[in-house]
Structures are given as C-alpha cells and as structure tokens.
Amino acid sequence: MNNIKTELYPQAIRGGGKKSEAYKKARRALIAELISGVTGLLLAGFIFGHLILEGTMLFGKDLYEVVAYYMEHPLPLAQISAFSIGILFFVHFVYASRKIPARLYERKRMMEIGLSIKKAKKRWSQPKSDIMLRRHRETSLWIWQVRTGMIVLACGAFHLFLVTWNIFTDMGYADASGLTAKIASSRVESGLWILYLVLGISVVAHLAIGLYRLAVKWISDTWFNRRWAYLLCTVIFWFYVILCIAGVAALAGKLTLIEIPVGDLLIRS
Amino acid sequence: MGRTLTFKIFRYNPYDDGSKPHIQEYTLEETPRLNLFNALNKIRDEQDPTLMFDFVCRAGICGSCAMMINGRPTLACRTLTSDLPGTIELYPLPFFKMLGDLSVDTGVWFREMAQRVESWIHAGKEFDPNAEETRMDNKTAVAIYNTERCIECGCCIAGCATANVRSDFMGAAGLNRIARFMIDPRDERGHETWFELVSTDEGVFGCIGMMGCDDVCPKDIPLLDTLAFIRRRMTAGS
Numbered sequence: 001m002n003n004i005k006t007e008l009y010p011q012a013i014r015g016g017g018k019k020s021e022a023y024k025k026a027r028r029a030l031i032a033e034l035i036s037g038v039t040g041l042l043l044a045g046f047i048f049g050h051l052i053l054e055g056t057m058l059f060g061k062d063l064y065e066v067v068a069y070y071m072e073h074p075l076p077l078a079q080i081s082a083f084s085i086g087i088l089f090f091v092h093f094v095y096a097s098r099k100i101p102a103r104l105y106e107r108k109r110m111m112e113i114g115l116s117i118k119k120a121k122k123r124w125s126q127p128k129s130d131i132m133l134r135r136h137r138e139t140s141l142w143i144w145q146v147r148t149g150m151i152v153l154a155c156g157a158f159h160l161f162l163v164t165w166n167i168f169t170d171m172g173y174a175d176a177s178g179l180t181a182k183i184a185s186s187r188v189e190s191g192l193w194i195l196y197l198v199l200g201i202s203v204v205a206h207l208a209i210g211l212y213r214l215a216v217k218w219i220s221d222t223w224f225n226r227r228w229a230y231l232l233c234t235v236i237f238w239f240y241v242i243l244c245i246a247g248v249a250a251l252a253g254k255l256t257l258i259e260i261p262v263g264d265l266l267i268r269s
Numbered sequence: 270m271g272r273t274l275t276f277k278i279f280r281y282n283p284y285d286d287g288s289k290p291h292i293q294e295y296t297l298e299e300t301p302r303l304n305l306f307n308a309l310n311k312i313r314d315e316q317d318p319t320l321m322f323d324f325v326c327r328a329g330i331c332g333s334c335a336m337m338i339n340g341r342p343t344l345a346c347r348t349l350t351s352d353l354p355g356t357i358e359l360y361p362l363p364f365f366k367m368l369g370d371l372s373v374d375t376g377v378w379f380r381e382m383a384q385r386v387e388s389w390i391h392a393g394k395e396f397d398p399n400a401e402e403t404r405m406d407n408k409t410a411v412a413i414y415n416t417e418r419c420i421e422c423g424c425c426i427a428g429c430a431t432a433n434v435r436s437d438f439m440g441a442a443g444l445n446r447i448a449r450f451m452i453d454p455r456d457e458r459g460h461e462t463w464f465e466l467v468s469t470d471e472g473v474f475g476c477i478g479m480m481g482c483d484d485v486c487p488k489d490i491p492l493l494d495t496l497a498f499i500r501r502r503m504t505a506g507s
Contacts, residue, residue, distance in 0.1 A: 022465040023461060023464060023465050025465075026464050026468035026472075029468055029469050029470055029472075030464075030503060032474070034504065101434055109430075109434050110430040110431075110433060110434055110479075113427075113428065113429075113430055113433045114479055114481060116337070116340040116341070117340065117341055117342075117428055117484060117485060120338075120340035120341035123339035123353075123358075124354075125351070125352050125353065125354065134485075136481065136485075138478065139430065139479050142430075142478070142479050213478045216493060217496070217497060218500055218501060219501075220494055220497045221491070221493075221494035221495075221498055226493060
C-alpha cells in the first residue's frame, strides 16, 4: 500500500503550448462578460455626468448656456460623446442582451421560479427555526432591468439620433445648430418631455440595477457586500430620478431653483 | 390545542401510466415543535401509505428532504410547521428528475456534476504515507470548509433561474465545488484547466445574477462570495 498512484487523471493537468479550442471558447465568454460590464460601467458614468450637466438648467438658462458652450469649445466634446456613446450603446446592447433567454417559455420559467421565491416571504411566518428566510428581490430587479433596457434601447436610440442630428447640422434652421438652451427647451416643450421623462427614469433605473448587479457579481465577497451595494444603488436611483424629473421640468421652463447670472462669462458671438 | 394544518401536496407517479399530476389535501393536528419531517411521516403512517418523499438524517445533513415549501426550495426536516401558515403547499424540487410525489433524484445530477468538474484533488506527486502531512494555513482551511459544508440538497439549483431553463448550467453547487478545489493548494490543476472548465456560459459566465441560490441555501453557504471569487480569479489569471 506504499505506492498509491494518484496520477489517475493526468489529462486534467495541462499548461503551456498552443491554446486549445476549449480555452479559446472560455476566453470568448470572459471577454463577452467583460465587454457587457465595462460598457455598462462607462455608459453609467456618462449618464451620471450627462444628467448633472442637464440639471444645470435648474440654476437658470445662463448657467446652462455656459455649460453648453464649453461642451463645444475649444474641443467638440458633445460631438465626440454623441458619436462614441452611440457606439458604446449598441455594443452594450449586443453583449448585455445575450443573457436574456430567447424563448418565451424560458423567460416565463425564470420569472416563475424567481417570483415564487420572492412571494414565499409572504407565505411563511418569520421563522423561529434555524432556517434563514432571506428577502429575494433580484428576480424583480432583473425583470425591470430587461424592461427598462428595452425602453432605453427604443427611446435612447431616438434621442441619440435627434441629438446627433442636432449637433452636427442646423436642422434646416439657421440658428438651431449646436447645444443651446433654446433648442433643448423647444424640444421639451414640443411634447418630447414625455420621451425624456420615460427615458430618464428608465435609464436611471437600468443603470442603478446594473451597477448593483456588477457589484454583487464581482466584489460581493469584499467589505462592499450585497447590502452596501443595494443601499448605494438605491441612493443613486432616487437622486438621479429626482434630478431627471426636475431637469425636464426646468427645461420646460416650469422650474428654476436659483437663477445664477453667469451670462457675462459667455463669449459667444 | 394546536392549529389544524392543511397540506396541499403535489401527487404524481411518473412510473404509473394512470397517474395524473394533481394536488391532494391532507389535514393534521399541529403539535408543539412539529417539523415537516414528522408531519409528512405522520400523514404517511396514518392517512396515506402511498405518499412518496425522501428523508434520511432528519437533521439537515443528508440533503434528501429538499422540496418546494410554500414556493421556496428548502429542507423539510429543518422547517417547523409553526413557521408556516395553516395551509402548507408542498411541491417537488424543479429541475431534477422526478421519482414520484415529493421525491426527486438529485444524486444523478450531482454525480454527473462531480465527474464534470473532476471533483477530486489532482496531484501528480506520488503519495508517501510516511511523510508528514503538508501544512495548511487556517484561513485556507476555513475557506475550504465553508465550501464543503454543501450537503447537495439541490435547493440552489432548484432556485436558480438559469439552471431552470438550461440543463447544462453548472449552477451554484457546481461552481462551489470548483471553488473548493481552486482554493486547495494541494490541487495542482493550473489556471488553464480551471479557465476552460469554469469561464464558460455553462460555468460562471452563464450566471445572470438573480441570486436565487444565495437566498435559498439552507446551509447559508456564501455562494455569492464564491461566485465573485471565481469571476475575479478567472479574469485576473487570463
């Protein structure tokens, strides 16, 4: 019994040499996961900035004009962003949507099992026995992430198209080119406020849930656990939802917090 | 004294052509500290000897008695009826092969999973029984122990949205098993081997993060932490 061979499964120990097909397949899966996560993170960062800059309208048209001016001078930041965000937007859609099951009965089954666990909370009393009864929210969150994702895909594509057209051309009007408070307000006043509200709330919900999922998937074993991630993303969601609604109201000329007269700073011809 | 409990139990025998899936009701007087293990045995002994369900250890160790209890996959032996309302709905675990009524075959799936992930220490060195055991630091030992607490009840698989629609998905139990050997310094499998095994849509990147596994695990194994660890390990090593 002194010579027990443990080399029963030597095929499992590999290393070096040419990468196998399985390795390449695994690398593709990793890259797809990273692309969907990183593009989501970049888009979330962009939306954070975008909504804050949009929110400057709350402090008067003058400040908005100053911000809009510096978005195009000296560098055409708005044009660069519209173009690059457009690309990121579609790349994110392609890679993130690969997780949505294609068949309807699969989606129904996923919902069924998730909601069954969620609703079980109400069908149990608070346990006195040693079994933990955790609250299950993530299925609902995931379903809403998919729904808001679809809304963002439709409304966001339209918004991107409109903005790109707007900042690259004069849209047939001599004074309507580029970013100005007048154009932004006229878009909102012409009835597009509905689109901006739906898009704004959906995009914020989508990114808050997305950030929560990213945190839970990648760093939940650190001090930044699931509870912290949920708390932070809830704060992000409400802050930006309120900012978004207020921003749309400000663009429609219905709300101004404080008028900051900074028009003199503007060196616009 | 106690309540009268109503049990609505899913009945179906796949091996009987005449059997149709249906819900059968039983009533039982609740006694103090009654758990579902005792309740089901009482129903079988006193009311219906044909009722099929699995139990072995009645102490949350064997993992046989997992079932859907009021919509949630968990262990029947660790569930007190006092934690449940007067009406208790019992279904077998989804995903696994059904044997009859509340009994499912988790064993075949777990054996296949163990073979697939090669659930044993891969060591190329010849074993010397006279040599001193290799030392392991406490942190590693605790981490391994945490993953090894899995009793293979199948609740995480039954509660996993992805596994419910994709039978080739390893599920939290499979990934937890992989993590156990990944942590173990005695296992000599290199990064490439792990990478091919786990960094796939059937492995960790098939998970969509609904976290059903972590929410229902009756042993409170930190499955979410394990999955995060595997994801980072796969990314860092590549």
